[in-house]
Amino acid sequence: MPHVVMTGVAARRLTGGVTEFDVEANTVRRMIAELDRRYPGLGAQIDESMAVAIDGEIFQDAYLAPLKPDSEVVLIPKIGGG
Amino acid sequence: MSYLDKEALKVVGTRPIRPDGIDKVIGRASFGADYTMPGMLWGKVKRSPHAHARILKIDVSKALRVPGVRAIVTAADFPNIANEEAFVGEGPMNFRDLSRNCMARDKALYDGHAVAAVAATSNAAAEEAAELIEVEYEVLPHVIDVEAAMAPGAPILHDDMLTQGVEPKPTKPSNVAKKITFTKGDIAKGFAEAEVVIERKYTTKPVHQAYIEPHACVVAVANDGQTTIWSSSQGQFMVRAYCAKLLGVDIANIRAMPAEIGGGFGGKTLVYLEPVAMALSKKSGRPVKLVMNREEVFRGTGPTSGGTIEVKLGAKRSGRIVAAELVLKYQAGAFAGSPVGPGCMCAFAMYDLDNVHITGYDVVSNRPKVAAYRAPGAPISSFGVESCLDELARELGIDPLALREMNAARDGTKTPYGPTLTNVGYLQTVEAARNHPNAKIPLGPNQGRGIASGFWFNIGGESSAAVHVNEDGTVAVVEGNPDIGGSRASMAMMAAEVLGIPYEKVRPVVGDTASIGFTFLTGGSRVTFATGMAVTQAAEKVVEQLKSRAAAIWDISPEAVEWRDGKAFPAGANAGSFEPLSLADIAIKSGRTGGPITAEVSINAQGAGPGFATHICDVEVDRETGHVKILRYTAVQDVGRAIHPSYVEGQIQGGVTQGVGWALNEEYIYDKDGRLENAGFLDYRIPVASDMPMIDAVMVEVPNPRHPFGARGVGEVPIVPPMAAVANAIADAVGARMRDLPMSPPKLRAELDELDPPRMAAE
Amino acid sequence: MSKHHVTTTINGEPTEYLCEGQQTMLDVLRDELGLTGSKEGCSSGDCGACTIIVDGDIVCSCLMLGVEAEGRKITTIEGVAEGDKLHPVQQKFLEHAALQCGFCTPGFIVAAKALLDQNPNPTEEEARYWLAGNLCRCTGYDKILRAVMDAAEVMRAEARR
The missing domain is CATH 1.10.150.120 ([2Fe-2S]-binding domain)
Structure with missing residues (x-):
């Protein structure tokens, strides 16, 4: 099951300090839904302020991005640019 | 489809003349300030002379009596927006802050903060009236510098600002908007294993993007509320969304037209004038033009942060880094939102480190709110980290390139901010730097060579593009990104390559918000990557249609048609024997085969591919004056695949030169009352032609498999290494370690005097 | 305040215009004559985006008054190409x-x-x-x-x- 790590963010308050999760999900949408079920409000927080790095590749606003059973998923602050 | 085989490409990788070039060399291109409308009024913004002041009263009676004045607006003419982050397709944005940055409400938070605006029938009348607007202030204590703003007892800018990211939740307001941390491994264990520990503090000043074109717009609001905006920005969809939110109108009522943009570098990714001009137009019933002068650009628009960078590195004598600690304090300006997050994330991204601890603080003070500037945040932290690495290399007696190589990130390296890197071209840049002839040129007295590396993520995002086949077989490409550095050429090249027709037969245009689907703004080095992907896919859809149209003409199955070199061919002997049909042959019959041939693609592009660079800077120091001359500059970068190599080189050369200005000259200077003292190009000195040598832009091509042509973003990473590269070169030249930017002549002179005190004449 | 009448030559064309005493040459070119090719980047002579040639010398048109064009020969960016032949x-x-x-x-x-x-x-x-x-x-x-x-x-x- 994909292992999810949350780094660098202020959302820890919503999870009581927990930053690593195992989430049974095969898309980003399902992962976010599951995290929001466990920690209400976290889904909105991810939507608004986080990007999702899946096996090293950064996805932003990508509900449909697939997750593999052994995917490494990292929630990082969203990235903009100049 | 993929077009990664470089040898097979006919258009991509060549250097054609950009399609908008002629207009720009004969003076016909229309930038924001070049638009006029019948009945148009001229606007002028009134700005606060105080760094921090409560606005007690605004009296406009005298100003209204100036002949020609038609409207005056203050914060009272804008909706009072609540403190909440909203999401409108351009990412999170606190619209309360944006609104109050465009027009101060209750308090002016920096010298130059807009407090009112006037529209009149002439520029002179508008200026006179703006002078006559009387604002009564209660001047409050102010704070400019980041560490002073964090100190206990500092004047507080926002009474409701409670630091995010600290436990327990604070109860008292602070100027620290946010604290963030990134941790990997065990930092204490790492330092315990270290044989050498080096700990340094570096500082940088805010620097402005200093695009040569000041902000400008013309806005016309009709009686029914339908609004047209012509403005120079990095995103017409951004302008539309922000104006709709700030004025409380439906997005459908705004059509934003992209003017040519005279530089942005991140500084035009938000609005300043457009909402104000819109309010003035609404109130006066006339179109309103608002143009900033240069002083307003410096005082009223966002530079990037200045900050402090505290670096502690622990290493083995071999050069292997075993612990790295970083504390960043970034100035956000008057509202929260410095780029400290990416500053934290990029600082060590080039390296494979086991034990890392990074802390970042986002700190408000009485300065203009920062705006994005090229790789936002990364140049600041990298100045510290790359300088410190150089100090470590000297301490250990290891060549700085070898030290970087020994600790380099590779595919599979886990970054300090979490993700495991893939598709990494960093070592290739180190190797190309080492092997470059410039790295071997002998140096003379007072000359030195500095090395530094840099990283930027690059982003993708939402993009739309349409490809229309014209009746004569020529092609129009419509895309949604303002062209800030030649991207129209790249779009046309990718379309031409896919369609198999000459570049000159494809004419690209930047569409307004009603002419093309939503497109995220031009920024983050995303356009050639993401919008290029949309253009490529739209062209591929057109090819599919062309094949089926040829099949209809030949009355065979579409699968029996193949597309090569801009023509349809029967796929094989079984398909039948037909003369090939060119795009023009098919286009002229498109009415008979189903109507116009056109395709629009909208995507959310992912997989931008990280950008890495390694720079070599050679300097010569004048010991008498402290002046630093850049002798030569070599910038090696993994560009994925250069679509139009000249414009890729141009991005690298431009980024380097901005970095050299940041390193040597540029800074915001405030007086004791918090007023900006150098709000002009005479005193805020950006590099000029005689300051620079030619810049060797060395393109390493490690194709990005996520892009059809292998492109990566290229615009941001070139500004990351230069500050440390210059500092390291100065240290190499004269042994002076400059840890405070800019490394201006007086500072370097002082440092040299300290190393080698001048003998007094009396002695 | 009455306007000044100026007779000058711009890009080879005899040109007349009315301008106010405080109007810069750049304002006249851009706002009165529709020659928007010269750009305003600073209005203090520091950036050169408004450079024109006056009787053979380069001048920042933001530092010159419109009235000073009287009797002069001025070339702007619009007059650099000869017809459709680029310089x-x-x-x-x-x-x-x-x-x-x-x-x-x-x-x-x-x-x-x-x-x-x-x-x-x-x-x-x-x-x-x-x-x-x-x-x-x-x-x-x-x-x-x-x-x-x-x-x-x-x-x-x-x-x-």
Whole structure:
């Protein structure tokens, strides 16, 4: 099951300090839904302020991005640019 | 489809003349300030002379009596927006802050903060009236510098600002908007294993993007509320969304037209004038033009942060880094939102480190709110980290390139901010730097060579593009990104390559918000990557249609048609024997085969591919004056695949030169009352032609498999290494370690005097 | 306040206009005559985006008053090409990709034309110092200098013919 790590963010308050999760999900949408079920409000927080790095590749606003059973998923602050 | 085989490409990788070039060399291109409308009024913004002041009263009676004045607006003419982050397709944005940055409400938070605006029938009348607007202030204590703003007892800018990211939740307001941390491994264990520990503090000043074109717009609001905006920005969809939110109108009522943009570098990714001009137009019933002068650009628009960078590195004598600690304090300006997050994330991204601890603080003070500037945040932290690495290399007696190589990130390296890197071209840049002839040129007295590396993520995002086949077989490409550095050429090249027709037969245009689907703004080095992907896919859809149209003409199955070199061919002997049909042959019959041939693609592009660079800077120091001359500059970068190599080189050369200005000259200077003292190009000195040598832009091509042509973003990473590269070169030249930017002549002179005190004449 | 009547020559055309005493030449060109090719980057003579040629000398038009054009011969960016034939500096700017945003380009082209009119064979250093009054934030000047030096070579070859 994909292992999810949350780094660098202020959302820890919503999870009581927990930053690593195992989430049974095969898309980003399902992962976010599951995290929001466990920690209400976290889904909105991810939507608004986080990007999702899946096996090293950064996805932003990508509900449909697939997750593999052994995917490494990292929630990082969203990235903009100049 | 993929077009990664470089040898097979006919258009991509060549250097054609950009399609908008002629207009720009004969003076016909229309930038924001070049638009006029019948009945148009001229606007002028009134700005606060105080760094921090409560606005007690605004009296406009005298100003209204100036002949020609038609409207005056203050914060009272804008909706009072609540403190909440909203999401409108351009990412999170606190619209309360944006609104109050465009027009101060209750308090002016920096010298130059807009407090009112006037529209009149002439520029002179508008200026006179703006002078006559009387604002009564209660001047409050102010704070400019980041560490002073964090100190206990500092004047507080926002009474409701409670630091995010600290436990327990604070109860008292602070100027620290946010604290963030990134941790990997065990930092204490790492330092315990270290044989050498080096700990340094570096500082940088805010620097402005200093695009040569000041902000400008013309806005016309009709009686029914339908609004047209012509403005120079990095995103017409951004302008539309922000104006709709700030004025409380439906997005459908705004059509934003992209003017040519005279530089942005991140500084035009938000609005300043457009909402104000819109309010003035609404109130006066006339179109309103608002143009900033240069002083307003410096005082009223966002530079990037200045900050402090505290670096502690622990290493083995071999050069292997075993612990790295970083504390960043970034100035956000008057509202929260410095780029400290990416500053934290990029600082060590080039390296494979086991034990890392990074802390970042986002700190408000009485300065203009920062705006994005090229790789936002990364140049600041990298100045510290790359300088410190150089100090470590000297301490250990290891060549700085070898030290970087020994600790380099590779595919599979886990970054300090979490993700495991893939598709990494960093070592290739180190190797190309080492092997470059410039790295071997002998140096003379007072000359030195500095090395530094840099990283930027690059982003993708939402993009739309349409490809229309014209009746004569020529092609129009419509895309949604303002062209800030030649991207129209790249779009046309990718379309031409896919369609198999000459570049000159494809004419690209930047569409307004009603002419093309939503497109995220031009920024983050995303356009050639993401919008290029949309253009490529739209062209591929057109090819599919062309094949089926040829099949209809030949009355065979579409699968029996193949597309090569801009023509349809029967796929094989079984398909039948037909003369090939060119795009023009098919286009002229498109009415008979189903109507116009056109395709629009909208995507959310992912997989931008990280950008890495390694720079070599050679300097010569004048010991008498402290002046630093850049002798030569070599910038090696993994560009994925250069679509139009000249414009890729141009991005690298431009980024380097901005970095050299940041390193040597540029800074915001405030007086004791918090007023900006150098709000002009005479005193805020950006590099000029005689300051620079030619810049060797060395393109390493490690194709990005996520892009059809292998492109990566290229615009941001070139500004990351230069500050440390210059500092390291100065240290190499004269042994002076400059840890405070800019490394201006007086500072370097002082440092040299300290190393080698001048003998007094009396002695 | 009555306006001043000015008779001058702009890009070879006899031109008359009315302007106010405080209006700069740049304001007159842009707002009265519709010649928006000259750009305003600073209005203090520091950036060179408004460079024009007045009787053979380059001038920041933001530092000149409209009334001062009386009896002068003025060339703006709109008058650098001859009909549809680009000046070599313009052509070389295109070929060398010497512009990115293109905002400073008119000023650079006017200044470079004036340089090559006076000195057909400048060294790179001479060209760099001549153009030091024109700011470009996009290119780092590399390709601009290459374009100017290349244009000089083309013009010398044309002059020999």
